[in-house]
Amino acid sequence: MNNEVKSDKSEKLRDEQLNDVVAGSAESRLWGPVRARLSREEMRILEIERENMEEKRIIDFTLF
Numbered sequence: 001m002n003n004e005v006k007s008d009k010s011e012k013l014r015d016e017q018l019n020d021v022v023a024g025s026a027e028s029r030l031w032g033p034v035r036a037r038l039s040r041e042e043m044r045i046l047e048i049e050r051e052n053m054e055e056k057r058i059i060d061f062t063l064f
Contacts, residue, residue, distance in 0.1 A: 016061075
């Protein structure tokens, strides 16, 4: 039973990582033209927000 729970969690993590890769490539295509128009400061703000979202996702995953 415990192995099933671990297996489900690892499978869910793999699915999330795969989704992140797919979303990342889509995000790159989407944001490419936009990034060209943003200032360095605006880009840094976006990067910090993205890092915060990733940290929150890691915390959420470890809590549940």
